[in-house]
Amino acid sequence: MTPSAPTYLPGTPGGQPMTPGNVGLDVMSPTTGGGQEGGLISDIVVTLRRPGEDPQIAVIRDVLSDGTCKVLLGLSGDDGEVVTAAASEIDIIPPKKSDKIKIINGEQRGGTGKLIGIDGADGIVKMDETLDIKILDMSNLAKLAS
Helix, strand or coil, X not given: CCCCCCCCCCCCHHHCCCCCCCCCCCCCCCCCCCCCHHHCCCCXXXXXXXXXXXXXXXXXXXXXXXXXXXXXXXXXXXXXXXXXXXXXXXXXXXXXXXXXXXXXXXXXXXXXXXXXXXXXXXXXXXXXXXXXEEEEEHHHEEEECX
């Protein structure tokens, strides 16, 4: 017996591609535009770049409702000068291995831990609260001020 082509091939049910809707996307995901833009959050180390001034290391103390931030210049504790800066003047400093980190985007935003390794674009983090090991995108991590 010689195989022949089937005489009936069922199409996609209903004739339309079956793509699920917004399944699995977190509302705070950058993909959906939720959450705080740019990942600015208190207690992270940043570089402050103001026109006409040299870049300075600073720590975000507070993020205001208008998108500006109160930043502490330097890393000298609470005795430094506090200034208000626009989000466009602030660059988040990425953490290095062994740094304390703060999660700045995603469902775990605000969580802290220690960066125990880096694998390409992923950071391996030991979370402070649960001691769980998490693999997180490095773009969602910032160096935590000590």
